Amino acid sequence: MxxxxxxxxxxxxxxxxxxxxxxxxxxxxxxxxxxxxxxxxxxxxxxxxxxxxxxxxxxxxxxxxxxxxxxxxxxxxxxxxxxxxxxxxxxxxxxxxxxxxxxxxxxxxxxxxxxxxxxxxxxxxxxxxxxxxMLPLSGAEVQRKGPARILDWASRTPEPLLRDLPKPEPVSRNGYIQELLAGGYPEIRNLPDRSRQRRYRDYVDTIVERDVADLIKVRKSDAMRRLIDQIAARTANELNVQEMGSIIGVQRPTIETYLDVLTKLSLMSRLPAWTSGEAGRDIRQPKVHLVDTGIVAALRNLTSESFLADANPAALGGVLETFVHNELLKSLPHQQSHWRLYHWRHQRGREIDILAETNRTIVGFEMKASSNVDLNDFRHLQWFRTDGPGSAWNVIGIVVYLGDRPLTFGSKLFALPLSSFWSFAAD
Structure with a gap:
């Protein structure tokens, strides 16, 4: 503590x-x-x-x-x-x-x-x-910094400039991974690895046994618990209710009810799909994010070794995406404008992990679970704003990566270290 x-x-x-x-x-x-x-x-x-x-x-x-x-x-x-x-x-x-x-x-x-x-x-x-x-601690709160006003910065006119962004602190790749694994629960995040993961699993059990029961009568609590495990395994992925029902062995209406309860308890959130209005071209399934990457890591038994160079890179990418989504969600009340969060995927396979929208401005976020970034990482953001449905919008593209330097890749295209989310001065 x-x-x-x-x-x-x-x-x-x-x-x-x-x-x-x-x-x-x-x-x-x-x-x-x-x-x-x-x-x-x-x-x-x-x-x-x-x-x-x-x-x-x-x-x-x-x-x-x-x-x-x-x-x-x-x-x-x-x-x-x-x-x-x-x-x-x-x-x-x-x-x-x-x-x-x-x-x-x-x-x-x-x-x-x-x-x-x-x-x-x-x-x-x-x-x-x-x-x-009130959600788990943000990275900025852990570091005793001010709210992450990245959206305010990104929407500056005529365009955002790196010199106006607070200088982020250097963090090693392992340092970033430890932050993802620790989560944001004040009494749990600083425990040793095994104790922390056990506490997070016990925490989820308590929610199923007590908090869920305050809202609905669950006949099969083990089904609810397995659903949470499945959400953890699929965090940052599109939500397929039918598939989840088949895996867990309950009907679709029951899964929908359980998901509504978990959303009301703020244990998970559904990120809606942004649609351009072009019929049939946008995939409209929401993504699902658990509220905390510490819980994700505990339920999936992820440790530092899970993210070594020879490990599956997709695992780190999904956890990083959920972490950034949750950081943005926590930052929304502190922006000057009213923002809404979405994801976007085109039927031809192009996708953007997170879109933040206000008025006629869109800030698109892509994740790169690496300390290196290049122009190819912006290909979906560039297509979206030049040839895609964002062409009529003011679109700013940001790749969040595990490096230590903010970089620019052309007009309104930026690579920002994850530590940018805790670089703003306290109020």
Whole structure:
């Protein structure tokens, strides 16, 4: 565990939300640091946890009475309710309170899934609840740096310049691999290799046994567990639901339900396909990414030896792609513009790992699991923006590689070291 608390970039957004909304709802995977953020970094509020079975039983028996009493006891500081998703009756009780009281920052809820899943309650609380998603530590948070504002830099007009990008620190290939293997869970990432992998596997078991059960009744928990293993094996690949169902031995609707639950628990995300509108030319299946490469490595039993020079290069490429996807996902709230992430694949085999889109600008990211890069690595990005569906867009192409120097390969084409994601100064 870290000697001192690592900075969480969500803190500023949380403080701003407390000033502007009545209920702040922080969702994210178990053990990413939600409770630490609200208890130790904010150091305000009255705290209860629904992981305590007695507290949960009292809340379910008389939610309105319990909430009224706790709010009165809290006075003018927020009432913090941890593991809020465990109560089925909490959301309506909170709605009644905030309907009557207009003060901002009345509640902070934390949990692995959104307590406001009831459509009626969610609609009636529109404008009164701010939901924030907290994910595992980013590379920038681990290195105590500011959010990765690579998208802001890439979209500068008339075009981005390397001199405006912070100089990234040199990292060896092995150093990068260790970062991918460690993952972003604060209490797990610094453990010795075997202990870390065991903890990550136990973590996944806990999610299946506890968090999934809060959302649905799973008749075959072993099927859910095997599904997660299959997602880990296919991270950064297109999602074939039919194939997964055949391998695991359950029907397609069940697989779809399980995938929805894992998405709600922020254990995985589906990266949609970007489409050009040219009928029949774009492949439209989403890609799947697990939330953390430490979990991927543990479930696939990947170690440093798995990425030696004579090992399968595809394994490192997929893990690197998931790592970059997750870094970009964590960085989105901190960009000036609103960005959406996609992937793209053409029926003739051309593909781009990740596309970030805002207005009429696209930033395309390709991965190179090597310390060397050349112009051939940009061939899909170049075709996309000159002869392909990006020709009507402002397209910037970036190859992320395991070297140590930012390089330019022509107008709006750049090779950036992975360490660029933790090169920006702290705010």
């Amino acid at each position: 870290e000697d001192t608390l690592l900075p969480r970039h969500l803190r500023a957004e949380l403080l701003d939300s407390l000033r502007s909304t009545r209920v702040v709802n922080i969702i994210g995977p178990r053990q990413v640091g939600k409770t630490t953020l609200v208890r130790e970094l904010l150091d305000v509020g009255r705290f209860i946890t629904l992981d305590d079975e007695n507290v949960l039983a009292a809340m379910e028996a008389d939610p309105s009475g319990q909430i009224e009493a706790l709010v009165s006891e809290a006075n003018d500081v927020p009432l913090i309710i941890d593991e809020a998703q465990r109560s089925k009756r909490l959301a309506l009780a909170i709605k009644r309170i905030v309907d009557e009281r207009r003060r901002m920052g009345q509640f902070i809820l934390t949990g692995s899934s959104n307590v406001f899943t009831n459509a009626h309650v969610a609609d009636s609380l529109a404008g009164r609840v701010q939901t924030l998603t």
